[in-house]
Amino acid sequence: MSHSPERAGVVALRVIRQLKRDRRTIGLIVFAPIVLMILFGYALSGDMSGVTLGLVDGGGHAGLRSHLESIQDFDVLYLGSESDAERLISEGQLDGAAVLGPDEVQVLLDASSLQIAGAIAAAVQAGAAKERAGLETAGRQLGEESAIVMRYIFGYDLEMMDTVGPAILGLVVFFFTFINAAIAFIRERSQGTLEKFMVSPLSRVEMVSGYVLGFSLFTLLQSATTLFVVTALFKVPLRGSALTALAVVLLLGAGALVLGCFFSNFARSEFQVVQFIPLIITPQIVLCGIWWPLQSVPEFIRPFSYMLPLTYAAHALRAVMLKGAGIGDILYPDLLALGIFFLIFFAAATLMLRREVG
Amino acid sequence: MGMQSAISARGVTKSFGRQRVLDNLTVDIPSGVTYCLLGPNGSGKTTFIRAIVRLLHLDGGEMSVLGRPVSEVDKIYSQIGYMTQHKALYPDLTVQENMEFYAGLYGLYKQQRVARLDELLRMVDLLEHRGRLAGALSGGMYQRLSLACTLIHEPKLLLLDEPTVGVDPRLRQTFWDYFERLTQEGKTVLITTHLMDEAEKCQMVGYMRAGRMAAEGTPEEILRLAGLRPILRLWLAEPERDAALLRAEGYEIDVVGGVVLVRLEGHAQIKEVLSNVSPLDMRLAEPKLEEAFLRLSEAA
Numbered sequence: 001m002s003h004s005p006e007r008a009g010v011v012a013l014r015v016i017r018q019l020k021r022d023r024r025t026i027g028l029i030v031f032a033p034i035v036l037m038i039l040f041g042y043a044l045s046g047d048m049s050g051v052t053l054g055l056v057d058g059g060g061h062a063g064l065r066s067h068l069e070s071i072q073d074f075d076v077l078y079l080g081s082e083s084d085a086e087r088l089i090s091e092g093q094l095d096g097a098a099v100l101g102p103d104e105v106q107v108l109l110d111a112s113s114l115q116i117a118g119a120i121a122a123a124v125q126a127g128a129a130k131e132r133a134g135l136e137t138a139g140r141q142l143g144e145e146s147a148i149v150m151r152y153i154f155g156y157d158l159e160m161m162d163t164v165g166p167a168i169l170g171l172v173v174f175f176f177t178f179i180n181a182a183i184a185f186i187r188e189r190s191q192g193t194l195e196k197f198m199v200s201p202l203s204r205v206e207m208v209s210g211y212v213l214g215f216s217l218f219t220l221l222q223s224a225t226t227l228f229v230v231t232a233l234f235k236v237p238l239r240g241s242a243l244t245a246l247a248v249v250l251l252l253g254a255g256a257l258v259l260g261c262f263f264s265n266f267a268r269s270e271f272q273v274v275q276f277i278p279l280i281i282t283p284q285i286v287l288c289g290i291w292w293p294l295q296s297v298p299e300f301i302r303p304f305s306y307m308l309p310l311t312y313a314a315h316a317l318r319a320v321m322l323k324g325a326g327i328g329d330i331l332y333p334d335l336l337a338l339g340i341f342f343l344i345f346f347a348a349a350t351l352m353l354r355r356e357v358g
Numbered sequence: 359m360g361m362q363s364a365i366s367a368r369g370v371t372k373s374f375g376r377q378r379v380l381d382n383l384t385v386d387i388p389s390g391v392t393y394c395l396l397g398p399n400g401s402g403k404t405t406f407i408r409a410i411v412r413l414l415h416l417d418g419g420e421m422s423v424l425g426r427p428v429s430e431v432d433k434i435y436s437q438i439g440y441m442t443q444h445k446a447l448y449p450d451l452t453v454q455e456n457m458e459f460y461a462g463l464y465g466l467y468k469q470q471r472v473a474r475l476d477e478l479l480r481m482v483d484l485l486e487h488r489g490r491l492a493g494a495l496s497g498g499m500y501q502r503l504s505l506a507c508t509l510i511h512e513p514k515l516l517l518l519d520e521p522t523v524g525v526d527p528r529l530r531q532t533f534w535d536y537f538e539r540l541t542q543e544g545k546t547v548l549i550t551t552h553l554m555d556e557a558e559k560c561q562m563v564g565y566m567r568a569g570r571m572a573a574e575g576t577p578e579e580i581l582r583l584a585g586l587r588p589i590l591r592l593w594l595a596e597p598e599r600d601a602a603l604l605r606a607e608g609y610e611i612d613v614v615g616g617v618v619l620v621r622l623e624g625h626a627q628i629k630e631v632l633s634n635v636s637p638l639d640m641r642l643a644e645p646k647l648e649e650a651f652l653r654l655s656e657a658a
Contacts, residue, residue, distance in 0.1 A: 010462030018450050192444020199411040199440040202463050 003205050011202070011210025015184070019218055025180065029218060033172040033226040037234060040164055051116055052077060054085040054097030054108075061100040063131030064124070068098060071123055082106065089153040096120040105148045121150060165236035166245075166317035167290035169226045170310055173219055173249050174256045175281055181215065181260030182273045189264070194353070204350040208261060212254050219253035220246065230321075239324030245317055247327065251335065252313040255342040261349035284310040312337040363422070364389045364515055364546035365410060370419035372405055372569075379405045381569035382419070387562070392537050392547040394557045396651065397566035403550045404443070406566070407517050410548075411440050424515055436464060439513030443520055445504040449493025453484055453503055456492050457510060464511035478506040481536055483529060497524040505533070516540065516547045522556060534559050554648040565651055573654050577647055584650035590620040590628060592637040600635045607634060 019025060052075045057065060069076055077094065079085050085097035085108055095116045099106040107124050109117035128148060188194040197207055223246055230236045238245070263280065267273050287297060288310040297305055305311050316334035319325035327335075365387040372380040379402045387393045395403045408414050410423055412431045421428040424437060431438075447456050454475065461471045479485045482502035487495065492503060501524050508516070516537075522530050534556075537547045541561070549560065557563050558577045565573040565580065573580055581587070593616075594600045601618050605611045609631070610621040620631055628642070 004465075006465070007463060010459060013462070014448070014451065014455070014459045017455055018448060021450050190444075191448070192442050192446040193448070195413065195442055195444065196440065196446040197463075198413060199435055199438060200463050201436050201465070 003203055003209075007202050008206040008210040008213060011207055012213035015211055015214025016217055019180075019214070026218075026221075029176055029222045030225050032176070033168070033222065034229050034233075036172060037161075037165070037168055037226070037229055040161075040168055050075060051095045051119065052093070053120060054079045054088060054094045056080070056082055056085055056097065056099040058099065058101035060102035061105065061128075061131060063134050064098075064105065064127040065100060067127030067130055068123060073119075074123070082108075086153055098124055103147075107148065107150045109150060109152050117152070124148065161230075161234045162236055162322060163318065164290055165230040165234055166321045167288065167310075167314035169223060169230060169245070169249060170252055170313035170317055171285060171288075171290070172226055173223055173253045174284065174310055174313070176222065177215060177219060177253045177256035178260040178263075178280065179273060179277075181211065181257040182264040182267065182276065183270050184211070185261050185264035186267060186270055186273060190269075204353045207353070208258065208346060208350055211261065212257055215257050216250055216253065219250055223249040223253075236321060238321050240320035240326060244325075244327050244330075245320045248313055248316045248320065248330065248335070248338070251338045251342065252309055255309045255338055255345060258342060258345040258349045262345050262352055265352045284308045287311065288314050290314055306337075309338055309341045312341075362388055365421070365423055365548065367406075367421045368419055370406075370409065370421055371417045372402075372409060372414065373417055379569050380409065380416070380419075383566075383570055385564060385571050385574065387546065387548060389546050390541050390544045391561040392541055392549065392559070393562045393564065394560035395548065395550045395564050395566060396552075396554075396557050397572075398655075401566040402569040403566055404519055405569075407440075407519055407548070407550065410517060411435075411438060436511060437514040439508040439511065439516045439518075441504060441508040441516075441518045441521055445500055447492045447500065447504055447507065450491065452489055452491055453479070453495070454488040456503060457507055460507040460510050466511065474510060474512075478509055481532065482506045483532070498526060498529070501525055502529070514545055516545065518547065518549045520550055520552070522551065522553070530556070554646060554651075558647050563647070565654060567655060573651075580647060580654075581645050581650050584653040586645035586650050586653070588622045588625065588645060589643045590622055590631060591641045591643060592618040592620065592631075592635065593639040594618055594635060594637050604631065604634060 051073055053068065054077050055065065055068065056079050068074060077088075079088070079097065082097075082099045085094065085099060088094040089097060089108055089110050095110050097108040098120075099108065105124065105128065107121055109120060125148065185194075188197075227238070227242060227245060231238045259280070263276055264273070267276070283304075285291075287301065287305040288308055289297075289305065290310075312334040316325075316330040316338075319330050319334075363386045365385070367383055367385050370380050370383045371378065379400075381402075383402070383406065395406070397403050405414070409416055409421065410428070410431070412428060416428070423431050424434055426434060448459070451459065457475050457478070458471065461467070461474065466474060475488075476485070479488055482505060484499060484502060484506070487499065492500065495503065501521070505518070505521055508518070522533060525533065537549075540547060549556070551557060561576065563575065563577055563580055564571055573583055575583065592600070597613055597616050597618050601611050601613050604618070604620060612619040612621075620627075622628065622631075
């Protein structure tokens, strides 16, 4: 059977008409990303593990220094001057810094994450106390006690949003497209329309293509609003082109759609589609490198990370938004991987539709 | 397998697990007729229809559809209208949008589509409901819309699985008139139904039982096969005498409570009977197809 773009267009038009009428889903598509963003943006801004502490050593506090170096949760970065420390904190690269001098110990803290600031201040105070106790037992004459001065730096707000924002854009599109597509195909089955298509000139390829086209319009709407929220509300930079970012999201959305179509074969009801969330969505969130860098994912799981589309989409979106990458820069491996993922599941989805025939 | 047959099946079998659903079924459905498949639930009617459109593969036997082997039936899907027991509509689209969608699938656009939509909407009496969401229609309306969508591409072969469920009698008659018009144009209509009075309207009836064709023919032939004949009830001034007279003429006669019952060979015999006796009153009791099938199932 030869494939006709017209028939795929007929399916696309129908899908658009249906979604257009589904106000609740449209509301979800537009507002859920905003809610998610706020949730991720604020609730997670106080991440405690892997605190990076700058250290400017002006001498006189060997004990305090070795105490700070010994704390496992702290990554200590040695800096030349106080101004370097200030700059790095305001850029969000450091969580705080200790400036050690013979007369004074200055603690520079990032005002945007008070939890981390509290942890750093406590560590410095504990270190200073330990140092003094050590000197006393050594029977050394105590000089004038150095003062500890705390100073807050108001620098970069919600620095985590920078790295997470672009990835959330991908996550939101993937999640909703997958769920909506799986449910749409479940309905085609239960309504009897799928069986009717099987006995019509409409081919499986035309049908799935029509769905990809129709859903793409809503993916665009959704990614455009999400992109707007991420950049306008949360001030995540958009250094590359918005069109490039949307292209990445569209390709990811197409992959999520065919994946949803494929998995709809394994669910009997809309309710069962929801049960796919822990199976399909959660691993992507955990392993795609949004929250934890891929380098920290155990090596035996890492190949799995590289099989997930969100890994590539998140990487590409970060490159476009934060580093200003163009299409050419993300072609390999990101767009290529997303394209391959789409093609594999497009084929799988159309083949599974064939298996309807008993 | 001549071109006269719209569908021709020879020794067709299909099993689901250990259950034989079609058991060496042989049937010819001529072109240009309404053919009714009757039979109890699980007798294989729906399985047979699904096999015709290749929604399932046969285990054995041969079948041709519109002159082509069933393995090539996907090449002539545009000539087949298939209406399942599921209505195959989108409840969140309007009546018109549902029809436009199906019209598009079969390559009907613009003026051609507009004209066809109007004609069908009028036939199924949904013209003034075209803007309503299909999900808001009553059961019968939904059914009518489903039929209209099945007819949209003017198929040569119509396969209708229980098409008149929930449709009121007046509109049902409209459907049957429409089907008759289709057969006059040379199209073939294959219908499954539980309703005997509908079967009586078909030109041919096949009675399926346990995956086989238990009886097949015109409704009259089926009645005769079951040994059922129309009965003429006569109220006569002298029943005993006239009964004897008719018996002498060779008629099968019963007298029940003073009423003379004549078992007819056919309707033509009514005139002959009346040339022998002059009843005060009379009534003709037609045998029911239902009765015939009950008898046939008992016999089998």
